[in-house]
Amino acid sequence: MLKPGITYSHEHIAIDLSGIKNTDDTRLDCMEETVREFKDLYEKGVRNVIELTNRGMGRDVAYMNEVSQLTGISVICSTGFYKEPFFPEEVYSLTEEELTSLMVKEIEVGIEDTGVKAGIIGEIGSSVDKFEESELKVFRAAIEAQIKTGRPLITHTSLGTMALEQVEMFRNRNMDLDKVIISHVDLSGNAEYILSIIRTGVNVAFDTIGKENYQPDDLRVEMLKKICEEGLSHKVLLSMDITRKSNFRYKGGIGYAYLLDVFIPKMVEAGISKQDIRNMTESNIRRILLQEER
Template identity: 45%
Template structure:
C-alpha cells in the first residue's frame, strides 16, 4: 500500500525486459546497482512510492523489487496483469476471462512467483495502437473481475496515447467503477478533448512519459496541464516518467528518475502552478487512488 508521507511516481519500471521482442539490449532494464543508487537519491528528494508497472511476461522480477525496497527504503507497489497483444503469452488466446482473472487475484492475495511480494495494482493493462483487439478486450474483462474480487485499482497502457476514450467506454460497459481506473500515457500527443472525456466519465489520467521529448515536448505537456488547471481538474491527474531502458538512467546518459522533480516541477512552477497543485498531482491523488 501507499506510504502517505511522500511523493509517488505512478508509472515506472524497476526491472523490465522487452529486449527479445524489440531486438535491443537497451530494453533490458536490469542494472541493479545503478537503479538502486538512483532510487536512493529519489527518496532523499521526497519520493516515498514507486508504482511498478511490470507484469506477466514483461520481465517482472519480484525478488529484484524486494531487494530494492530493502536497500533503498523505497516503497514499491507491484503489478499483476498482462500488457498488450504483441507481448501476450500464447495461452491468453485459449483461456477465459475468469481464468485470467484468477492469475491476477492469486498474485494480489497470495504473492508473486513464490515471494512475499503481493501485487497492489492491476496493471499495466494495455491496448494496441488505434485498436483494442479481441484478446485485449478479454484481458480488460479479466482485470475488471480481478478488481471486483480484490478492490485493487486498475492502471492502463495506451499505445502512443490512442484508445484511451475507448478503454474507458469498454471498462464502463464491463461494469468497472471508473473511480478506480487511471488511463496511462495520456501525454504522448495533443488530445485535450479526449482527456476531458475520460475525466468526465470518472477516470483519472496519467501524464506519465515526462521527459520523453522525442515523442512529445514537455512544454506541450505543460500546456495541456494548464488547460486542466483552468478547469479545476488537476484532482484527476497523476505524474510519472515511465523509464524502461538502460539509456534512460542518468549514469548511462539519460535523464534519470530525478528529472521530474529537478526539471519538470520547476517548469510547472514557472508556468503558474502552485506548490499545492504539484502536491495534489504527486502526493494527494496517488494516495487517494492507490490507497
C-alpha cells in the first residue's frame, strides 16, 4: 500500500549478492541498523520504499515485512530477475512463457507462501553497452508480465547505458511507457542523453545519489536543474540504491537519510523549486503506481 508522503523509489532492504561479489559487504542482514535508519526516515517524512530485490538476489519478504512493521514505512516488493551474472538457474531452464507466469503469479497470488503480492516488476537489467541473450529473454518475459498485469516495470541500466535500446523493446510491444522507470540514468553523467530518454515517454530515476565514486552529486544536481528547466520534473524519481553495509551510518557510510539531509538541500540551493522536488519524491511515483493524474 502506497501511503501519502515521500517515496524512495529504488532501494534494497534485504539483499545478498555476496556469492558473486565475493564480499559480505553486499549481504544486507543488519536488521537493527536498518530499523534505526528507517525510523529516522519516517521522522523526516518518508512513508514508502520500493524494494527491488527480486528472484535470485537474496529476497527475504519476511525480513522486509518486519522492517516495515517496526518502522511504519510501507515496503512495496518486486518480482522478476536482475541481470547477468546474478540470474538464478530458472532463468536458463524455464521458457519465456514460464518466466512470465512466475512473475504474474507473484503479482496476482503472492510471493512464495508469504501472502505478499509484488507491486512492481523489477529491477530488470542489461549489461554495460549490451544485452546478454539471457537478459533479452528476461526483458521479453517481463514485458509480457507488465502487459498482462499493468504493474509498473523498473529496469536497471549498467552505468546508464542501453536505456534507449530498452525503450525500443517496450515500443515494439506497444507498452504504456509511463509505466516504465529506467534506473541509474544519473550514472551516464550526460544531461542531453537523459533528456532524450525522458522524451520517449518513459520515466527515469536518479537513484545512485551519494555514490560519488561514480558521479559527483554536484553534477547530478546540475543535470536535474536542466531537466526541471525543460519542464520535465514530472518524469524523474529520486533514490539511493543502497546495497552495502558500508553505506550504513554505523559503518561510517552516508546512510539512507543522505538524500533528504544533504542532496535535497543542494537542489534547493541550486534553485530547483519545492514543487519540482515534490514531483520527484512524492507525486510522480503515485501517478505511476496508482494512475493518478499530475
